[in-house]
Amino acid sequence: MTDHQREFGVAPDGAWSAPGRVNLIGEHTDYNEGFVLPLALPHSAVATVTARADRTLRLRSRDVGDRVVELSLDRLVPGEVPGWAAYPAGVAWALEGAGHRLRGADIHFASDVPTGAGLSSSAALEVVTALAFSDLNELGLTAPELARIGQLAENDFVGMPCGILDQMASASCVEGHVFHLDTRDLGGRQVPFDMAAEGLRLLVVDTRVKHAHADGAYGRRRAECEAGAAALGVPFLRDVPFDGLEAALARIDDEAVRRRVRHVVTEDRRVARVVALLDAGRAREIGPLLTEGHVSLRDDFEVSCPELDLAVDTANAAGALGSRMTGGGFGGSAIALVPEESVAAVGKAVTDAFAGAGLAAPRIFEAIPAPGARRLPV
Ligand code: ADP
Ligand code: MG
Numbered sequence: 001m002t003d004h005q006r007e008f009g010v011a012p013d014g015a016w017s018a019p020g021r022v023n024l025i026g027e028h029t030d031y032n033e034g035f036v037l038p039l040a041l042p043h044s045a046v047a048t049v050t051a052r053a054d055r056t057l058r059l060r061s062r063d064v065g066d067r068v069v070e071l072s073l074d075r076l077v078p079g080e081v082p083g084w085a086a087y088p089a090g091v092a093w094a095l096e097g098a099g100h101r102l103r104g105a106d107i108h109f110a111s112d113v114p115t116g117a118g119l120s121s122s123a124a125l126e127v128v129t130a131l132a133f134s135d136l137n138e139l140g141l142t143a144p145e146l147a148r149i150g151q152l153a154e155n156d157f158v159g160m161p162c163g164i165l166d167q168m169a170s171a172s173c174v175e176g177h178v179f180h181l182d183t184r185d186l187g188g189r190q191v192p193f194d195m196a197a198e199g200l201r202l203l204v205v206d207t208r209v210k211h212a213h214a215d216g217a218y219g220r221r222r223a224e225c226e227a228g229a230a231a232l233g234v235p236f237l238r239d240v241p242f243d244g245l246e247a248a249l250a251r252i253d254d255e256a257v258r259r260r261v262r263h264v265v266t267e268d269r270r271v272a273r274v275v276a277l278l279d280a281g282r283a284r285e286i287g288p289l290l291t292e293g294h295v296s297l298r299d300d301f302e303v304s305c306p307e308l309d310l311a312v313d314t315a316n317a318a319g320a321l322g323s324r325m326t327g328g329g330f331g332g333s334a335i336a337l338v339p340e341e342s343v344a345a346v347g348k349a350v351t352d353a354f355a356g357a358g359l360a361a362p363r364i365f366e367a368i369p370a371p372g373a374r375r376l377p378v
Pocket of ligand 1: 045061062063064083084085087109110111112114115116117118119120121122123125
């Protein structure tokens with residue numbers, strides 16, 4: 001008997017899965033309508049779902065204790081569902097708000113995406129819920145529509161002002177590829193990323209730290225970017241051309257805003273350069289751009305932290321071609337592009353450095369570009 005049957009007393013109608021992600025480059029660009037380059041992780045959230053005849057929603061996560069959360073689709077109010085259930089409940093709320101009348105459902109979640117590690121466990125939960133509802137209610141939603149629903153749930157129901165990167169990555173990524181996404185129109189292209197062919201590995205270092213006030217700082221960065229765009233008279237920082245950056249910076253009085261703008265504009269440029277190198281089959285050469293991106297996030301955008309800097313600096317010193325924090329920052333994970341022969345040395349150096357600094361052991365694993373959200377065969 002499956003967990004779902006044990007919990008709800010019925011067999012599921014189907015099973016769906018949506019992955020976590022790492023972002024190869026393009027950080028804090030999504031809410032500036034810029035460019036990102038994520039890949040899906042093999043880690044994913046799986047939802048098994050039984051549709052109901054009434055308007056009740058029963059939610060259970062294997063990963064957070066044994067309580068079933070029971071809600072009514074007729075009484076979903078932003079901010080009033082505590083804890084983890086706000087993510088799937090918010091998706092139902094967003095779908096109903098978009099005019100879709102849903103059947104009730106019993107949903108069991110099981111996820112192996114580490115939570116709070118900057119690997120988008122929240123987006124995995126949202127996207128898997130949105131896809132399951134779409135299929136069971138025959139809504140036929142596209143990947144961008146699923147992502148928008150997930151983002152709306154997180155922004156307005158949970159209350160986290162995230163951009164669209166995480167949900168689009170989870171909904172749209174393709175095995176063996178990175179997704180070159182234009183967050184302005186949600187158009188994109190899957191770019192082949194065959195690391196093995198070039199003798200490369202992408203390591204993820206989950207520092208296991210999450211610093212307090214990260215959400216507040218995220219909101220402040222967004223506001224600073226909006227202030228920069230306003231000072232320059234453009235809708236979003238995406239509209240500041242790289243060639244005009246110096247002139248644009250000279251027109252901004254506030255020193256902090258000036259540095260935020262410099263990060264976003266140079267980061268969009270780095271995404272384009274990484275994509276050009278990958279298209280040319282020169283993945284080994286993207287390393288310095290990854291590290292440059294980290295330095296920009298550390299010094300100009302000021303969203304790194306000592307643990308992420310330690311992971312990046314140590315990985316690079318031990319043989320990585322380049323490394324950077326990934327995700328929103330203030331903790332979470334870093335990535336390192338490493339030649340196969342240096343994987344063990346880099347892993348050991350980072351583990352030793354954390355032990356030497358009196359930090360908890362980081363979790364280190366390999367990121368192999370995995371598929372995006374999908375219905376699973378049962
Ligand atoms: P990240 O998305 O980087 O992992 P967030 O803070 O955005 O970090 O989201 C983490 C939250 O998502 C958790 O605190 C929890 O509320 C929810 N969540 C993620 N995975 C699960 C899960 N398997 N079961 C229940 N809740 C989950
Ligand atoms: Mg998240």
